[in-house]
Amino acid sequence: MTSDIPDIVIGRLPIYLRELTRLAEEEGRINTSSHELGKRLGISSAQIRKDLSHFGEFGKQGTGYHINYLIEKLREILHLTNEWDVALVGAGYLGHALAHYHGFEHRGFRISWIFDNDPTKIGEQMDQLIVLDVTKMEQVIQEQHIKVAVIAVPANYAQEITDRLVAVGVRSILSYAPIHLNVPRGVEISYSDPVIQLQRMTYYLP
């Protein structure tokens, strides 16, 4: 048995964490309630309490949740107490944007390596990093024990890169390639394809 907590519950925890962080850092708040959090996120308070109850009791009757305490607990649950080093594959426009994005900081991730196969990009500096030859990818990932990768390569390379990442131990992959990828059991994969998201919304447009 791995874990019988539904994946859909796990998927909401980062949303809670993000909003709690916002409450604490942007608004200087100390406490909140499932009702307030739910109202801000468009989620029922019952669902928030039920989700959290899978992991323990983090609140107090009458006063709700101490925000920093709940943040800490969510970080533990999601394995974010240390930063994950992330390998980014693909140094095109999107890789460039990801390399320069500072939104990973303090949220559990650090892009530590960037790879590409284009000789004109290899050696280029991106933010603090140097683009490395993708032929070095396996060696670096193994030596550094990298478990998390982001794929920003064209669709026709994505499956090959995925296979190579998995082969050297990567277990969580976020792919921006507009294609379904096959991964073995035990490897988590998540997709980001703006067109898929837009197409879902245009269904509702007249």
Add this chain to the structure above:
Amino acid sequence: MTSDIPDIVIGRLPIYLRELTRLAEEEGRINTSSHELGKRLGISSAQIRKDLSHFGEFGKQGTGYHINYLIEKLREILHLTNEWDVALVGAGYLGHALAHYHGFEHRGFRISWIFDNDPTKIGEQMDQLIVLDVTKMEQVIQEQHIKVAVIAVPANYAQEITDRLVAVGVRSILSYAPIHLNVPRGVEISYSDPVIQLQRMTYYLP
């Protein structure tokens, strides 16, 4: 009553469409079955047939689905028979990547306008487009009847931009800002925050 087809079903149709297009264009296939499509996508064949049955009968017993016919039908269902002009707000690294991304073509969308508030970016050429002053945003969107927008601005601007977009008629918004946005009923919103996705996956990492 708007439509009683579950949103989760609508969300899978673009995935089917993408894989069908791949089957036709990359592999030159003419026909497929719910079983084959499901196997390629990690979805049960029953679910695919059930999803499609909400909209009509598109297959034939014994032979399955004619791919190009089903593609055409899915495009009609998702309102992709004409291209939607999209307004992109934010011309930073991510806006740059989106402006140069050619994955929108032939999938129902065309980024037609880019806006930013940074004087050093206004007037800059991105792909085929010129970055316009965001103060011109409302006027352009109204005149061009733009209904779809992509937000690639910092979190602290995202709600204001959203409100302004909605006020001039935008009804579908894809936001890359790492923040929950409030929109009125009748406006669809979709989010892309890589950290949220990574955090869901690290739960499963030891």
Add this chain to the structure above:
DNA sequence: TAGATTGTTAATCGATTAACAATC
């Protein structure tokens, strides 16, 4: 204390799947 809010239960609601008659 009185008011507020939790964690949890049971009921409701909704989605997925197995199975199969129909039929190409």
Add this chain to the structure above:
DNA sequence: TAGATTGTTAATCGATTAACAATC
């Protein structure tokens, strides 16, 4: 025809919600 596959039904499975005792 025989084999394959659809569309649909009913059963199963899973997620959400309403309600409330417990208690801060």
